[in-house]
Amino acid sequence: MSEDKPWPDTIRAGECEQHEPLVRRVLAPNPSPYTFTGTQTWIVGAGSDVAVIDPGPTGSGMSIGDPPDANGTGHVDAILRATQGQRVAAILCTHTHRDHSPAAAPLQAATGAPIIGCAPLALTDDGPRADSAFDPDYAPDHVLADGERVAGDGWTLEAVATPGHTSNHLCFALVESGALFTGDHVMAWSTSVVSPPDGDMAAYMASLSKLYERSDRVYYPAHGPAVTKPRQLVRGMLGHRRQRERQILRELEKGAAVIPVMVGHMYKGLDPRLTGAAGRSVLAHLLDLKARGLVRAHEEQWELA
Template identity: 50%
Template sequence: MTFEAAYGEAIQVAPCVCRLTAPNPSPFTFHGTNTYVVGKDTLAVIDPGPDDDAHLAAILAAIGGRPVSHIFVSHTHRDHSPLAARLKAETGAVVAAEGPHRPARPLRIDEANALDASGDKDFRPDLALADDQVIDGDGWALRTVLTPGHCANHAAFALEGTGVLFSADHVMAWSTTIVAPPDGAMSDYMASLDKLLARDDRIFFPGHGGPVTDPQPFLRGLKAHRRMRERAILERIAGGDRLIPEMVRAIYRNTDPRLHGAAALSVLAHLEDLVAGGAVMVDGEVAIDSAFRPA
């Protein structure tokens, strides 16, 4: 997939939709976080991004002095939400999101201080969005599509009447989504894929990388990939693997080693579901250092 980040530059990707990419490339963010400016006269900004001076300046240049009524935040990871406060101070816009950062399930005692360090725990929206809620702007309307999984408060936003869905980190063309307990949950993620499959959007604009131009087969492919990963975990356990690092070394042997920590959490997310469904056994609670065995 070809994608030009064009840092500092607003790229028109659809009528009345421009994309700016923050200069925060990494193995987890691809070339950086995408911010979208929606509208013509009075604007909305989706996912202002990390707290970065250059990116704030680029967003303000793209706004060009026009009023901004709303700042939408898809979720509270630090590459998406922190700049909302400074952009609000510059524009007076209402910050809208599902809610503050929280775990996808109750924390165990050993996780009390271990909730994903990438979470923006200071974030509080001015407006808490419900599923299917529509915010009308000046010449645009955005419908909230709650899509938990990557994290508990993840939301996508549909630009009404256009077939455009801003899918944030739930669906991306460049990579599969990280689902890392306790921040996220695989059962939630799979249910959210089904939710998007029930829609008829024609294009997704994600939080990182370029668009997903044919969403329905892409979504079916993502579901198949997750089921394939689940089968691979079951095969490793049946073959004698008991610990998550053993499984990661085998299943992700062709993956950048810098991503093996995230891969281990993804395996943990699958194992939470497999244990809950009775396909895998474990003594005590499911944890990153648990020993797993066939049911």
């Protein structure tokens, strides 16, 4: 999709849209302040078989229960319609938040395809989640290592390890076209939430730098429009995170502070529904700064070291 195409007025949940010869997209019906228009399931392949990336949510992973899509049925049915006449050869998940991986199991039951990609992860977080927490039932048949490939009729996907948003996050590079499926690691509509204890700011920054050194032509994220100038966006995201870090240090130069107060000063005009997520990202920055010996914590207060 071109970045100058109207967004999101032209898209509807459940409809299959062609983005390039080997890439189609089906939007899940789970819009929210955290998922934008919903989770995007990517279908790779134009021949006898295909791969499905991020099959999406079911049930509690939907923002409003389990609503029907534009054609009156569920998201798994929409994927099956989009792949009719082709064999689903692989179901790949970038990570295991509940808006990404739960539909892998029913899709596997319907197609017999193996679930591969990221490692399983089930954590109990101690703060508000931006994407409905983790999928405890995710059970992959095979976990892809960084650089490992899976291939089908005319397509090859290579795993690119990108921890940070979650410790198990993977991107997938489509070798034949130069596209990169970035999950929640890089999105054009919003920065990714990095929420401890599993989210790690140092790892996230390292993963951004890793992508900056690549030469991918286009990014297809799990939420929001395609990114047609990937390195420019990643450079901006690295700068944005460094700016947030400097903001935090300036806040603490005024004296010890708690996270909610810092969020109020740093995120002017923020949607109140997003304050919890902002606080988690501030915490991730603080933990990184603490590991580098720049700040310290006393109970819930933070101060310069």
